[in-house]
Amino acid sequence: MAERGGSTELEQRYQALVDAGELRPDPDQARAVAVLATLAEKLEQQPRRGSLIWRLAGRFERPPGGVYMWGGVGRGKSMLMDLAYETIHYAPKRRVHFSEFMLEVHDRLRAIRGRHEGDPIPPLARDIAAEAKLLCFDEMIVNNSADAMILSRLFTHLLDASVTVVTTSNRPPTDLYKDGLNRELFLPFIALIERALDVVPLNGPTDYRLDRLGGIPTWYVPNGPVATKALSDAFFRLTDYPVEDRARVPSEELAVPGGRTLHVPKSLKGVAVFSFRRLCGEARGSADYLAVARHFHTVIIVGIPKLGPENRNEAARFVSLIDALYEHKVKLLAAADAAPEQLYTAGDGAFEFERTASRLMEMQSEAYLAAGHGAEA
Numbered sequence: 001m002a003e004r005g006g007s008t009e010l011e012q013r014y015q016a017l018v019d020a021g022e023l024r025p026d027p028d029q030a031r032a033v034a035v036l037a038t039l040a041e042k043l044e045q046q047p048r049r050g051s052l053i054w055r056l057a058g059r060f061e062r063p064p065g066g067v068y069m070w071g072g073v074g075r076g077k078s079m080l081m082d083l084a085y086e087t088i089h090y091a092p093k094r095r096v097h098f099s100e101f102m103l104e105v106h107d108r109l110r111a112i113r114g115r116h117e118g119d120p121i122p123p124l125a126r127d128i129a130a131e132a133k134l135l136c137f138d139e140m141i142v143n144n145s146a147d148a149m150i151l152s153r154l155f156t157h158l159l160d161a162s163v164t165v166v167t168t169s170n171r172p173p174t175d176l177y178k179d180g181l182n183r184e185l186f187l188p189f190i191a192l193i194e195r196a197l198d199v200v201p202l203n204g205p206t207d208y209r210l211d212r213l214g215g216i217p218t219w220y221v222p223n224g225p226v227a228t229k230a231l232s233d234a235f236f237r238l239t240d241y242p243v244e245d246r247a248r249v250p251s252e253e254l255a256v257p258g259g260r261t262l263h264v265p266k267s268l269k270g271v272a273v274f275s276f277r278r279l280c281g282e283a284r285g286s287a288d289y290l291a292v293a294r295h296f297h298t299v300i301i302v303g304i305p306k307l308g309p310e311n312r313n314e315a316a317r318f319v320s321l322i323d324a325l326y327e328h329k330v331k332l333l334a335a336a337d338a339a340p341e342q343l344y345t346a347g348d349g350a351f352e353f354e355r356t357a358s359r360l361m362e363m364q365s366e367a368y369l370a371a372g373h374g375a376e377a
Helices: 009-019 027-044 076-088 098-115 121-131 144-158 187-196 208-213 225-239 243-250 276-280 286-295 309-327 353-362
Strands: 066-070 093-097 134-138 163-171 198-201 252-256 260-264 266-268 271-275 297-303 332-334
Touching: 009 027, 009 076, 027 076, 027 163, 027 198, 066 076, 076 134, 076 163, 093 098, 098 121, 098 134, 098 144, 098 252, 098 286, 121 144, 144 163, 144 187, 208 252, 208 332, 225 243, 225 266, 225 271, 225 297, 225 332, 252 286, 260 271, 260 286, 271 276, 276 286, 276 297, 276 309, 286 309, 309 353
Parallel strands: 066 163, 066 198, 093 134, 134 163, 271 297, 297 332
Antiparallel strands: 252 260, 266 271
């Protein structure tokens, strides 16, 4: 890496966090910051789109491909990407969860196929490139063949269109879509990442997500003010959001396959807060729960009642929800009127619910909490 003069805004912001004790000195993070700072400088030196220099840009170096940061849970990948996104003054730019982006990609491919004949990938890439010259993806994960089959071609076109990509992942590129169907067709995407992006590992000694939970319980009994306050405190610790701004915590409309949406009352940095009634008291299904599991690394649920024969439908939905969260290693914090093994003891499916209770107890273990998010984790 070429030497640079002075420190960038990104480096200054990072060092301020270390100096304030919010982050611990971490060589892996420091190396990642240096790579991101170099990327910021190169992007900010790009000529302004539409200017005379831009029209002569063939004489200038193309924008860098980007950065791929990978490592275990809680090592600061998303935090560093957010710092980069906030401090890189290069527009237009977009930050999006990778799973959400791929859902959009498939919807847009269907729309293009409905309007035009021929290969839909090039026009889609042109559209995306017109919308964002810097794309920041949180938690790149590939767990289905539909995504795997298009990624290499789509990202080749995006990089050819001078789009710069910054992404995080729990896996090194070589482990993406591991053991997946027809994986040999996915290998060009791995080669593309390793050729075009700086691959930076983050596996430092501090698990900030576990550190912020501080060993607190994740399952509170019973529902009530004490449990609500504990979960609220956990939300603000996990998201680094100022408690004094609690009234301005953003919500989100989560896209669900089929053109529907699910309202997320509180959504910030991969952490979502729901009521049991919203998730399981309404007519929801596996597609909803899969969207939640893919999109959020941590889910907080309040108001889980003790279930019985009169709410067997809610119990069945809760089973589907926990299955999706468990399979994607989503961290669950909850307030309920009973411990997992006492939650649903009578009613249709009560015997089968024992497996859900077992999963709920496992989801409180340190080993589960330390696992990376995603179906590949």
